[in-house]
Amino acid sequence: MAEDTDDRVYYVISDLHIGGDEQLEEIEFRGELLDFLGRLERTDENTELIINGDAFGLWEFTTVEGIEKFEVLEETYPELFDQLRATGENVDITLLPGNHDHELAAYDEYVDRFAEYNVDLVPEQSISRRVGEQVIHFEHGHQRDQNNRIEDWGNPHATPLGYYYNTLITSRAGQLSNRGRYNWLKDVQAVTPTERMPVWLFSKYFYREMNPVLRYSLVPFLLLFNISAILAILAGLDLTGIWSMPVERTTAFLGQFGRAGTAVWFLLAVNVSVAGLLLLIAVPLHLIRRDLRKTIDRFGIFETDLTVDPEAPYEEAAQEVFDERPETTIFCYGHTHRPTLREIDGGIMVNTGTWLKRLHRRDGIIGLLPPVFYPSYQLAAARISPASDGVAVELEQFTKPSPATEELTWTERFFTVGREPELDLPDRYVVDDEKAKQPKQPAQN
Template identity: 65%
Template sequence: MAADGDDSVHYVISDLHIGGDEQLGEVDFLDELLAFLERLATTDEDAELVINGDAFGLWEFTEVDGPAKFDILTERYPELFEQLRETGDSVPITLLPGNHDNELAAYDEYGERLAEYNVDLVRAESLTRSVGDRTIYFEHGHQRDPNNRFEDFGNPSERPLGYYYNTNVTSRAGRLSERGRFNWLKDVQAVTPTERVPSWLLSKYFYREMNPLLRYAVIPVLLLFNISVLLAVLAGLDVAGIWTMPVETADAILTRLGLVGEAVHFLLVANAAIAGVLVLAGVPLYFILRDVERTVDRFGVFEADLTVDPDEPYAAAAREVFAERPETAVFCYGHTHRPLLNDVEGRLLVNTGTWLKRLHRRDVVAGVLPPVFYPSYQLCAVRIAAEANGVAVEFEEIEKDDPGASEITRTERLLTLGRAPTPTLPDRAVVADADRDPTFESDD
């Protein structure tokens, strides 16, 4: 039974995505998760742990069906399930299905087997909990996403668009990841929004898979591409006799520098020649691609966007819940993997983030080189509790080593100098009585 009452405390985590084909089965945060569950088992609080969807990556298992996936989970992660059993002896654990593990709601066997490990599976799209004299509304959030919405909840045969993306792209990436120079392809599930996958693939190919000699030969050309295009234009004007001053001035300066000037002159001429060829080839290619894009649009091949707005659908849903249930203080969801804590009409909208790796896109400082995707972990548990002055919500950070130290090359760091991300979790906030806005408390 869930912990309710004035002193109740609710810990919330979501989007663990544990399990999947081959390399997707690696759980980089397993030690941290076990430590968190072990610590929770010793708490003196009247606590409950809510796992708010996508605890398991059941979509990412493509070679077995139904509850047979649970056999693989328990065999692969015995220490996790034993820790769930131990923690569940002391603290109620409630599991709500997400889209990746929606089939938990489709088979009675899942509920029965999870109960053996002291996990209470709620086969519903949402649930509420009391906290003080207010309530918390929980849902995973996929029902607000048209690509992952289920019209018939609990139907194991229903397949939204997101299912096909995960079985045909994410799961295949897990099977192929070890074939690369580095085991990076499995991180495709961390790329959000989905439209960034092509850019991410190009980036990882260029900085990780491309032959190093070829990469270092191409970098000067692409890094100086904008300057080289300008030089190519000036060279054309010089040859045509329209404007000779820039080229003559540059030649005079470089001549004075001796061998260094000759080397710079050679590099600039080579870059300008290559840039000129690329521009000449790129102009007709641009118009061809534009025409192809318009033709595809006429046929409506890509009418559906792959990515839902990460904020507005949930803010709108929260407003509806707050209007229908005035006692609700917190609307808590996951799904988008973005930790968030916002004020919505005097109550709080909370996203619990993800335990998966997150990727942050950063453009290079110059040229037309591929962007760099910096990895990070923002492992956290959201703690929601009643206090004397209202309902407090705070993100408890769980420390994990920065993966960028081993995954970002020196070349990537140099090309994005000063642009490395510094991800942070939201500040603590308190919802007081109904006629007062939440107060946010910074740790700074």
């Protein structure tokens, strides 16, 4: 049921993913979160804070079970829980389970333990709230994701595909992260979509873990690969006697520079030889890859993908909610870690993003260098409030400096100059009361 409130303001955050094994226990946004909660502790507005799923990374705890995880959270983050208690004395705090912390819906003890900190844990899949003539629908969003859907809601033994990914890969990364040259492996939980993880691992190996001598010896070849591929073709034309002019002129030009020209010629010769070999094997490898993919598709081995579409299932879900409950005009969710505010027929979709670090893939400016995964923070809270002509929705951003300077090598920064991600949040949007009253278009098949 939607609660009747006339002037209440709702702040919504999600996907904090607090907690986990070893290195995963670090909260990189601790200061910003405490400041936000402290601000709500002092506000004069009639406010409710809704934490819309995945507040905690309970899947990433592999050494304790059940309610013991709450005790670990209490011991690890006393400052956070004290602030929740203080904030909850001034504003209502409502906590919904997500997939990573679905266990909150599986043990009744969690409700009582959170109540001690003035947090109202609602172990349901969704809730709603009324603002004037309109209603907001809140859900985390994982039930729209076939790889993280909890079929038996409230079952403590529910283990969708995403559970195994996080317990076997993410938690293990937290245990091993500090063994690297830089503590980077724990950021695996920020890699989205998950299909990019192999590329991300190779990228971090190349830029962080590879022996520096080996890396810098490879850089000239990788940078010159595009040129070398062209030269390899020209060299082939020269050897077959079809066209010798380019090779003859290059030889004559470099010969003017003595030993320096000879060194450049030697480097080009090595690059051309390797590039030529790669070009020769590229054709059969491409054919083999195509045939292998056809075989995999035929057997349906990869029929279940770990990647969730960030748009389509949620637009369909929002449309379904709007059609079934016409007074509902705002569909608020999380899960995909992408802050968005988008209008569809009958209302708007609001995604509150994540407070985790985000990694943006950026290809190098030239050559075959591995892509760079540019780190950033886009900490946001949705603010939903009454307006004179309807309901206002905006994403409020909390500034946190980019970690790129500390986390990217100079090589990564150099080859992505001018390709830094632009992190703009959508503009404020007002859902007009009159528009909300209009009959909604029937769903298209």
